Amino acid sequence: MSAVPAVTTAAPGAPVVDLDLADLRRDPYPAYAELRRTAPLAWVPSVGRHLLTRYEDIVLAEKLPEVFSSREEGSLLLRTVGPNMLREDDPNHRRLRSAAEPPTRPRQVRDLWAGAFERTAHELLDRIAGRGEADLMADFAEPLVAANLALVLGLRDASAEDVANWSRAMMAGNSNYADDPDIWLRAERATRAIEDAVARAAEAARREPDGSVISSMVHAAGPVDLAEIQNNVKVIIGGGVNEPRDVFGVGAWALLNRPEVRERVLKEPSSWKRVFEETARWVSPIGMYPRQLTQDHEIAGLTLPAGSRVALVIASGNRDESVFERADEFDLDRPHRPHLAFGGGPHFCMGAWVARHEVSAIAWPLVFGRLKGLRLAEGATASDSGSAAGRLDGWVFRGPTSLNVTWQAA
């Protein structure tokens, strides 16, 4: 745990802003816009943290991991999965990350995994192509990214459905700010199941290395014990399903609502990369992550005492009008500014290259290429702003709950 005990109250002088968690889940963006304007560092009692909401302040915080520590006391993630690299600082974070990272590097993704990703995408589309209708989240995106994740992790005997269910249970725990006991129970069952699956996979990889994350951790130069592999696989399962799934869904939804943009992208396949980055900026699949201060520090005009709890609200930074003009709009042609959706600093998303490839090089092009006349099912069109109530849900993690579409079945 952190050397400095957590301070679970507002910093002296910090504005206190009451935000309703249900409102935030439905649509956090109006509240974020108000915070950026009036209280860029605000204590929010329902979250138990200071929310840091402006782009530049978030970037500054990310560049100071020795001040904004990832070792947060009372972290929901620690409670859900146990000690893990996401809630560690260097050098321990670096030891674990170095052990796990090689299979997620871009060349490995291209040479080792891309072929299987593509086969799985085709199989899933084969299953639904004749139907002429589907929920692209449940019937395609989630099973695709879950199967891909099982492969990259090296969970040989886990099905895509197992991985998706585990992920959902842990993500619910990790955002269980309402402290619902049923959610904790489900998360515990999932983590026990993952521990068993990882123990079996690690044993197999010890005998026969297979290039997977578990294999890489088993054979790492620096020692990594089984419990560390288990806990870090839990964290990766948590993020590795919902983030690429939700980027897929939001981006597909954005294009289905914008036929002229869709036509353009289909004519210029290289622009799928732009679609990915703009989608991740527009509706970031991870909305915020917590940090705890190791020392007194001034930011956004306030001095936070050591131990203060802060949430870096990257979803808000990505809608900061001072950085992104007409930030609420989905715009492939916006001037190029780096978004914050993958986080920054030593914790920069380890799955970034996997997600980019499986979504922008495989999932979107195949779905839009194979399903002729693809359109949103009647009644499935939510507000075009991307921030109104509708089919998007969540603020810690945010994405479409469903994406019902139709097409001309062959």
Add this chain to the structure above:
Amino acid sequence: MPTVIFQLPDGTERKVTAASGTVLMQAAVSNGVQGIVAECGGNASCATCHVYVDAAQSELAGGPNDVEDEMLDFTAAERRPTSRLSCQVQLSDALDGLVVHVPEEQV
């Protein structure tokens, strides 16, 4: 204290002095040089601190290590023979006067 010069895509240049032993990316970021994004903070995981070393000094600056070589295949701007990730270029007095060109795009 070596001095390095960043040539920016808009034609302007930034001269920055940094301590020997620090990395080029850090020299850029701590001096607010535009165009060096460095999302991952220097861990060679993001390829957003890409620079082109001036051709005449390429040998002096040395070539990429294995991990860097891999990441350089995935930069937003085209890879060239003089491409480096600035987070992997360690500054020393021998590199005093180094000129690097910042590409148009990093992400």
